Amino acid sequence: MSAQDRHVAAPTLPRLSPSRLEAWDRCPAAYRFEYVLRLPQPIGDQRPRLLGSVAHALLEDYLRETIRTGERPPLARVAAIASGLLEQDGVPGAGADLIREAVELVTRWLAQWTVPLESMVAVEHALAVDAGGQRVEWDAPEAFVRGRLDLVTVAGPQATVLDWKSGWLSEDEEGLRLAWAPALYAGLLWAWAPRLEEISVEYHYLRTGRITRVALTRAEAAETLRWARALASRIATALAAPDDPGAFPPRPSTACATCPWVNRCSAGQAALEGMDERPIPDDAEARRLAGLLLAGEARVSRLRERLKQYLGDRAPLTLD
Incomplete structure (x- = not known):
């Protein structure tokens, strides 16, 4: 580890999970609402x-x-x-x-x-590493990245981490490679089983049966951990000013359409207003928007049923 890395990996770094890193990367403002202010x-x-x-x-x-x-x-x-x-x-x-x-x-x-039974070795496998990528106990003070691997399978020198996804949105292989979680999962698993030669991560989408897979190298896992340290340093700086929204700038995107905090965020609301006016640039965005549409339609259907149950024999509601 270089002197610069040792400086970044100071004990003041917050303890993180792959999902928290992805949450910050997606939108620091939403991160603040959920993890700092802990708003319901x-x-x-x-x-x-x-x-x-x-x-x-x-x-x-x-x-x-x-x-x-x-x-x-x-x-x-x-x-x-x-x-x-x-x-x-x-x-x-x-x-x-x-x-x-x-x-x-x-x-x-x-x-x-179709996963062979004999290859299954761990379910909800809780692992932690320090800022240098060395395995530590889950509750160790020096634990930096912690993650629970949904299912781990091993066949000879190769292992696969399976991650269940229950939503409508899905990632393609390119998106999976750009995400934080897969390489961090691989790094956690290599710290636990260093003799493994190859680790793959698969996202299993329960709604569609789709499986997206990416194979990772040790170098990719190590590089992602370095990025995680740098990002954690920025998060630590922001956490020092939890009452300052400016330390947690919004990052408007199509994700605003499903963000639970969008009504608290003027940037997110503006993004939604302008979203319908822009042309769809490519197939990847079209798939993403189709997933948002399905999720939105499902939510509207649920809300309609809840309103029907509430109204029953009541008089019609008057909307302001």
Whole structure:
């Protein structure tokens, strides 16, 4: 590590996860709303997060049982796991309808899954590294990047990290290579199992069955960790002034369309107003906008049903 790296990797760096790094990279203003001010998300925006949490919980229990017994349980086991989640309030805020939707997503994905049982080695694998990329305990004071790997499979000198995605939006291979999480996952896994020669990361989209895969090198993982240290230094500077919005500048983009904080952000609202006036530049943006449209239509449908349930026999609402 160079003298410059040692300076950047000072103990004052905040402890981060791949998702937090991506959140800052996407929009520092949204990062402040969620992680610094810890503002409650609007109720309507919590459903995608809750759906992802339930789907992850179902897959975790199912796959832990698979590894423990050495054979795949019947798909009906997913519904039984879900019943336990509902009875025990395993995911606070998740109701019966949402849990049923998660069961459908997970069952459909498992029905087409072909990963060999003997290659599965860890589920929800919690790993941490210090600023130099060395493995440390999860709660160690020097832990810098921490991450939970949804599923790790190993075949000889090669390993794969599988990451579940329950939303409508998906990344292509180029987008996956530019994201923070894949290379950081690879770095975490290499710190845990340094004899591995190759690590791939796969995003599994439960709604569509699509799988996006990227193979990573040690050099790419190390370079991403260096970038993470530099970014963490900027985050630390901003965190020193948590009450100053100027330390957390907004970064308007098409992501504003699904941001739960957009009503608090004038830059995000302006971005949405101008978004419809710009031509679509390429296929990648067209796919992204199509995903936003699907997500928006699904949300409108849910809101319509909630309003119907509320109104019932009540008089029609008068809107100001």
